[in-house]
Amino acid sequence: xxxxxxxxxxxxxxxxxxxxxxxxxxxxxxxxxxxxxxxxxxxxxxxxxxxxxxxxxxxxxxxxxxxxxxxxxxxxxxxxxxxxxxxxxxxxxxxxxxxxxxxxxxxxxxxxxxxxxxxxxxxxxxxxxxxxxxxxxxxxxxxxxxxxxxxxxxxxxxxxxxxxxxxxxxxxxxxxxxxxxxxxxxxxxxxxxxxxxxxxxxxxxxxxxxxxxxxxxxxxxxxxxxxxxxxxxxxxxxxxxxxxxxxxxxxxxxxxxxxxxxxxxxxxxxxxxxxxxxxxxxxxxxxxxxxxxxxxxxxxxxxxxxxxxxxxxxxxxxxxxxxxxxxxxxxxxxxxxxxxxxxxxxxxxxxxxxxxxxxxxxxxxxxxxxxxxxxxxxxxxxxxxxxxxxxx
Amino acid sequence: xxxxxxxxxxxxxxxxxxxxxxxxxxxxxxxxxxxxxxxxxxxxxxxxxxxxxxxxxxxxxxxxxxxxxxxxxxxxxxxxxxxxxxxxxxxxxxxxxxxxxxxxxxxxxxxxxxxxxxxxxxxxxxxxxxxxxxxxxxxxxxxxxxxxxxxxxxxxxxxxxxxxxxxxxxxxxxxxxxxxxxxxxxxxxxxxxxxxxxxxxxxxxxxxxxxxxxxxxxxxxxxxxxxxxxxxxxxxxxxxxxxxxxxxxxxxxxxxxxxxxxxxxxxxxxxxxxxxxxxxxxxxxxxxxxxxxxxxxxxxxxxxxxxxxxxxxxxxxxxxxxxxxxxxxxxxxxxxxxxxxxxxxxxxxxxxxxxxxxxxxxxxxxxxxxxxxxxxxxxxxxxxxxxxxxxxxxxxxxxxxxxxxxxxxxxxxxxxxxxxxxxxxxxxxxxxxxxxxxxxxxxxxxxxxxxxxxxxxxxxxxxxxxxxxxxx
Ligand SMILES: Cc1cc2nc3c(=O)[nH]c(=O)nc-3n(C[C@H](O)[C@H](O)[C@H](O)COP(=O)(O)OP(=O)(O)OC[C@H]3O[C@@H](n4cnc5c(N)ncnc54)[C@H](O)[C@@H]3O)c2cc1C
Ligand code: SF4
Ligand code: SF4
Numbered sequence: 001x002x003x004x005x006x007x008x009x010x011x012x013x014x015x016x017x018x019x020x021x022x023x024x025x026x027x028x029x030x031x032x033x034x035x036x037x038x039x040x041x042x043x044x045x046x047x048x049x050x051x052x053x054x055x056x057x058x059x060x061x062x063x064x065x066x067x068x069x070x071x072x073x074x075x076x077x078x079x080x081x082x083x084x085x086x087x088x089x090x091x092x093x094x095x096x097x098x099x100x101x102x103x104x105x106x107x108x109x110x111x112x113x114x115x116x117x118x119x120x121x122x123x124x125x126x127x128x129x130x131x132x133x134x135x136x137x138x139x140x141x142x143x144x145x146x147x148x149x150x151x152x153x154x155x156x157x158x159x160x161x162x163x164x165x166x167x168x169x170x171x172x173x174x175x176x177x178x179x180x181x182x183x184x185x186x187x188x189x190x191x192x193x194x195x196x197x198x199x200x201x202x203x204x205x206x207x208x209x210x211x212x213x214x215x216x217x218x219x220x221x222x223x224x225x226x227x228x229x230x231x232x233x234x235x236x237x238x239x240x241x242x243x244x245x246x247x248x249x250x251x252x253x254x255x256x257x258x259x260x261x262x263x264x265x266x267x268x269x270x271x272x273x274x275x276x277x278x279x280x281x282x283x284x285x286x287x288x289x290x291x292x293x294x295x296x297x298x299x300x301x302x303x304x305x306x307x308x309x310x311x312x313x314x315x316x317x318x319x320x321x322x323x324x325x326x327x328x329x330x331x332x333x334x335x336x337x338x339x340x341x342x343x344x345x346x347x348x349x350x351x352x353x354x355x356x357x358x359x360x361x362x363x364x365x366x367x368x369x370x371x372x373x374x375x376x377x378x379x380x381x382x383x384x385x386x387x388x389x390x391x392x
Numbered sequence: 393x394x395x396x397x398x399x400x401x402x403x404x405x406x407x408x409x410x411x412x413x414x415x416x417x418x419x420x421x422x423x424x425x426x427x428x429x430x431x432x433x434x435x436x437x438x439x440x441x442x443x444x445x446x447x448x449x450x451x452x453x454x455x456x457x458x459x460x461x462x463x464x465x466x467x468x469x470x471x472x473x474x475x476x477x478x479x480x481x482x483x484x485x486x487x488x489x490x491x492x493x494x495x496x497x498x499x500x501x502x503x504x505x506x507x508x509x510x511x512x513x514x515x516x517x518x519x520x521x522x523x524x525x526x527x528x529x530x531x532x533x534x535x536x537x538x539x540x541x542x543x544x545x546x547x548x549x550x551x552x553x554x555x556x557x558x559x560x561x562x563x564x565x566x567x568x569x570x571x572x573x574x575x576x577x578x579x580x581x582x583x584x585x586x587x588x589x590x591x592x593x594x595x596x597x598x599x600x601x602x603x604x605x606x607x608x609x610x611x612x613x614x615x616x617x618x619x620x621x622x623x624x625x626x627x628x629x630x631x632x633x634x635x636x637x638x639x640x641x642x643x644x645x646x647x648x649x650x651x652x653x654x655x656x657x658x659x660x661x662x663x664x665x666x667x668x669x670x671x672x673x674x675x676x677x678x679x680x681x682x683x684x685x686x687x688x689x690x691x692x693x694x695x696x697x698x699x700x701x702x703x704x705x706x707x708x709x710x711x712x713x714x715x716x717x718x719x720x721x722x723x724x725x726x727x728x729x730x731x732x733x734x735x736x737x738x739x740x741x742x743x744x745x746x747x748x749x750x751x752x753x754x755x756x757x758x759x760x761x762x763x764x765x766x767x768x769x770x771x772x773x774x775x776x777x778x779x780x781x782x783x784x785x786x787x788x789x790x791x792x793x794x795x796x797x798x799x800x801x802x803x804x805x806x807x808x809x810x811x812x813x814x815x816x817x818x819x820x821x822x823x824x825x826x827x828x829x830x831x832x833x834x835x836x837x838x839x840x841x842x843x844x845x846x847x848x849x850x851x852x853x854x855x856x857x858x859x860x861x862x863x864x
Contacts, residue, residue, distance in 0.1 A: 010709075056407070071708050073711050
């Protein structure tokens, strides 16, 4: 690990209040400041990197709230990535964890396998897989946008939509809505790459795998001759942006903001927007999705309290740290429900799954959608939240 | 402890204990034998009672943002962290009071009442993270203390676990000596606050913040003196010099005037008519003193933008220097320009950059001595320079600390400000409440172990001579 990156931390503690694990347990070693301190100690050799240390890194959600709250510009994203890589190399895990991680990584990056596994998710799952089964949304038919969707009106650019692994299986509708909405705003949308971009692997300490997948995606988009790569899953977006490709990467909301807005039909609903950590904290895209939602006539945008705190989804976190994830999910559901919304919008598939599961547990299964689905509905003027089979 | 407290309240493994080895003064470290995170007041009492019974020293800790080593653990002692006691117990707006547990953050108090038109006035720059327990212990202040006073002016009562485990309530309404006043600012040496009743203020009708750019700190300092002597009492007057402006720009793009050698932030609050009057006077004074750019902000968002650079200045310095040392001293307002020039001379003499960011209205300086710990000898040099700055403050007729406390950092400087009799009296008070000397020992008062062979005018206390107390 790079000691220079570690030295940026001046131990001021400004990152503590927005760290979800510090909120949960109030323990220094489960705060960004504490984790960085442990990284320092293992790097300068005064502390051994063993399970008691690596567990602290495992418990980090990678939500990047600490990136936003740190005034000293500490690159915690880089730090935790490097720490996780070291952990995977140096610290053996107990068999249960190894097994779970193996299964997760054999499953998630592969759309076909997720789709297959979902058919069995309603069957009783053995111990370590129970959280996986608990979260799993009902199986559904896979749908995908066309290979090419022509721009409506004057074409601004040719954009390549990353359809993603989890997104393409569970939220094919979101991909279709994204393509339609972008087309209506003046973009020609193509979908040359339908695999995992590597975000999940990278965030779990498999850095090489993560970079390889991002490069494969890049090659496909390059070959398709796109001007911009567009993502609608915040986690994938932040990963692709971090890969420093020579094709610009944008979140769908950023393109909407720069596009030619068509006339929108009113959607008279109270919509709570939950910022995804990887959109707000990691990509610093905050205003654009809100602006998109506000542009819909009649829509009332609601901001739940503690917006900056993670919902507990965080990549595979809700699978490997189920208790903490469930507690954070409950808190998030409480904050969202306090705004008395009719619809909940969030810009990441993991957050959508987690929010939906948490709202179900709270006994209030509201529809959870991607903001772009509302834009799409406002374009076509056909939105029937009550009749639609929502979930996940 | 295992028998008396739940398992999850005890942190025993080495890695966990390591993360508690220091506060914001990272140069001083000591790994505690045990960290206790009580979840209830009873658990605090149980822990303190056991410490008392076995003569084990304990150190209270809030968020660990202290800058004077106040929550530095004692080797072979325990740390009692109050982070889990973070409930707001009661909000009584009719009386303008809240009752909070010690682990509640300063900002959380204001957040809980702001929608109803109230706020908690003391606002340390660390307010988003520092705790009310730590604020009470340090008598913390902030930018707005010029008009509204420090923590001590806003704590109405406190429940305190004394060093023998007894729980007492100290209140402003008590007759007799002001024991609550004694406790506030005692830096954890008299026991542990387990709840505090705080006074709230009504959000003022109008607030206006002025940002003024000056060529030099001299000119800005001149404006400060004139504003105060004109009879206006702004809620805050803050100054930053070119180095800290640069750091804040790098961190949060504060948008401060380009090329400024100093900026002033002046804020006035109160009824709109008065704010308008004061504002006009402030603008005239600043311009007369050479302000080349002035901006005013009224809305919460715009004011926050002006304040952002100031609020993150300390931490932002981390971007332009690997390490820095925050000093905290007080000088009479009229001596500001003179002391700033002497500090600049120290900078030239020792080759370390020094940034200045301070509560100019009440002469509370926060010089930041920048250094690189990786360079042999620089840490020591920085500490030496910081001590020299403090000497300058005392010579100018000021004081050792405005708000960061004495802790371990300034214990050895105490004899420079206080005579042997003063220190003796303070020690006797401490002895009366903590005869065993187990509550945050080694802080505030100079000890031979801390200050080397020449501890200043330290005298053996009668209790020590009698063998009843020997920890100082
Ligand atoms: C970036 C930065 C900016 C700062 N700006 C300011 C500022 O503007 N003004 C200012 O005044 N300070 C400032 N500080 C210093 C610090 O934030 C304050 O001293 C604060 O009150 C400490 O609170 P804490 O919860 O972090 O306490 P800690 O650092 O954990 O402890 C401080 C002291 O309080 C004692 N203590 C803690 N909790 C209790 C309790 N419940 N009962 C009894 N004793 C207790 C500890 O033993 C210790 O002696 C700043 C610090 C930083 C890092
Ligand atoms: S990434 Fe999130 S969970 Fe991890 S240390 Fe930062 S704030 Fe805490
Ligand atoms: S990560 Fe940033 S905010 Fe957190 S303690 Fe370090 S410097 Fe402060």
